[in-house]
Amino acid sequence: MICMNKKYQIFISSTYEDLKEERQAAIKSVLKIGHIPTGMELFHASNDDQWGVITKIIDECDYYLLIIGGRYGSLDDSGISYTEKEYDYAKEIGKPIIAFVHNDDNYLDGTEKNPDKLRKFKEKVMNNKLVDKWENKDALSSGIVLGLLDVCKDCPASGWIRGDQIPSDSLMMEVIRLQNENAELKSELANSSGRIEKTTEHLQQGDQLFKINYTYNRSGSSFSWYNSVTISWDDIFGIIARNLLWKKTEDQIRYHLGLGLALKSIYGDREEIGKTVVINTEDFSKIKFQLFALKLIEITEDTQTIKPTVYWNLTEYGKEYAVQNIALR
Numbered sequence: 027m028i029c030m031n032k033k034y035q036i037f038i039s040s041t042y043e044d045l046k047e048e049r050q051a052a053i054k055s056v057l058k059i060g061h062i063p064t065g066m067e068l069f070h071a072s073n074d075d076q077w078g079v080i081t082k083i084i085d086e087c088d089y090y091l092l093i094i095g096g097r098y099g100s101l102d103d104s105g106i107s108y109t110e111k112e113y114d115y116a117k118e119i120g121k122p123i124i125a126f127v128h129n130d131d132n133y134l135d136g137t138e139k140n141p142d143k144l145r146k147f148k149e150k151v152m153n154n155k156l157v158d159k160w161e162n163k164d165a166l167s168s169g170i171v172l173g174l175l176d177v178c179k180d181c182p183a184s185g186w187i188r189g190d191q192i193p194s195d196s197l198m199m200e201v202i203r204l205q206n207e208n209a210e211l212k213s214e215l216a217n218s219s220g221r222i223e224k225t226t227e228h229l230q231q232g233d234q235l236f237k238i239n240y241t242y243n244r245s246g247s248s249f250s251w252y253n254s255v256t257i258s259w260d261d262i263f264g265i266i267a268r269n270l271l272w273k274k275t276e277d278q279i280r281y282h283l284g285l286g287l288a289l290k291s292i293y294g295d296r297e298e299i300g301k302t303v304v305i306n307t308e309d310f311s312k313i314k315f316q317l318f319a320l321k322l323i324e325i326t327e328d329t330q331t332i333k334p335t336v337y338w339n340l341t342e343y344g345k346e347y348a349v350q351n352i353a354l355r
Contacts, residue, residue: 032185034178037084037121038065039112040093044135048093051163055170056091059271062186077102081115088183090116091170092125093160094151096135098144107140110147122181124173125151126166129159168268176349226320233258238287238313239306255287260351262313263322266338267348270323273339276314280305283313322347 036056040049049065056063064087066080084090092113099107106114116123127148134141151157156177160166230236235256242251265286266279274282284303317323322344328335340348 033061034088034174034183034185035062035064035086036174037087037090037112037116038063038093039090039109039116041095041097041099041107041109042066044097045093045095048095048163048166051167052091052093052170055167056174059171059174061174077108077111080108080112084112084116084121085119087121088185089174089177089181090121090123091174092123092151093166094125094127094144094148096128096133096144097138098140098147101140105143107143107147110143110150113147113151122156122177122183123154124156124170124177125154126158126160126169126173127151129161171271172268172348172352179349229319230316231259231320233260235259236262236313236316238262238309240284240287240309241304241306242288243304253288257287259316259320263317263344263348264352266317266323267340267344267352270338270340273326273337276325276336276338279338280310283310317344 038049038052038056040052042049053063053065064083066083090113092109094109099109101107102111113123113125131148134144138144156173158169158173160169235258237254237256239252239254242253262283265283269282270279281303284305287305288303314323314325318325321341324339324341324344326337326339328337
C-alpha cells in the first residue's frame with residue numbers, strides 16, 4: 027500500500043508583542059497535527075521590500091490563520107496595519123482563511139492607539155466563513171486544531187510531500203485507484219452515519235440535558251462544596267472531544283471534563299480549579315457508557331502495566347460527529 031504523508035504550510039498572522047504566548051500556542055497546535063507553521067517572528071515588517079517577502083511567503087502557504095487580540099498593529103505608509111494588509115492579501119489571492127477574534131468586543135491592549143481601526147478590522151473579519159471567538163490560549167489551541175482539521179477536509183490544498191515518497195508513473199496509477207476507492211469508502215461511511223444514528227435514536231443525546239454532580243475543594247480550605255451542572259450531551263461530548271484528538275487515559279478525561287464543567291460555575295485560577303474538582307463517580311460512569319452506547323468513543327484497557335490503565339479514544343463516527351458539530355464554520 028502506498029502512503030504519502032502530505033503536510034500543509036500554515037501562515038500565522040497576528041500582532042506580535044501582545045500575542046507572543048498565543049502565537050506559541052498556535053505554532054504548537056499546528057505542529058501537533060503534523061503541519062508546518064510559518065510566521066514573521068524573526069522579521070518585523072516595515073518597508074516595501076519586506077512586504078514583498080511577506081506576500082511571497084503567503085503565496086507559498088496552503089492556509090492563512092489569523093489571530094486578533096486587543097491591538098491593531100504597526101501601520102504602513104497608507105495607515106493600514108500589516109496584519110490587516112496580510113489578511114486582505116490572503117483573501118485577494120483566494121487563500122483559505124480561518125480566523126480567531128477575541129471574545130470581548132471591547133478588549134483593548136493598554137498601548138492601542140487605533141481602536142476605531144481595530145473595531146472595523148474585526149467587523150470585516152467576522153464576515154469570513156471560518157471565524158470563531160477565543161478567550162484564552164488553551165481555548166485558542168483547541169479551536170485551531172479543530173479549525174484546521176475542518177478546513178483541510180473541506181478545502182484540500184497542494185501541500186508538501188517528501189521527494190522520496192513521490193511515486194513513479196506505474197505507482198501513480200495505483201495511487202489514483204486507491205484515491206477513487208477511498209472516495210467511495212468515504213461516501214459509504216457518510217451514508218452509514220445516518221444508519222448509525224438511527225440505531226441510537228432511543229438514547230439520550232444531542233441537546234437533551236443531563237445533570238452532573240461534583241465536589242470542589244478550595245485550596246487552603248477544609249470544606250468541600252457540592253455543586254452540579256445541567257448540560258447537554260453535545261456540550262459534554264464537545265468538552266471531551268476537544269481533549270481527545272489522541273487517546274487519553276480515563277483519569278485525564280475525568281480531569282478535563284471536571285475542569286470544563288467547573289469553569290461554568292466557579293471563578294478562579296484555571297489550574298487551581300482543575301486540581302480540586304471531582305466528578306461524582308456514578309455520573310461519570312453514566313457519561314462513559316452513554317457516549318460508548320452512542321458509538322462516539324471506544325474504550326480499551328492496557329493490562330501490561332502493574333495497574334491496568336483504561337484509555338478513551340474517538341471512534342471514526344465520533345471524529346466525524348466532532349467535526350460536524352464542534353469544528354469552526
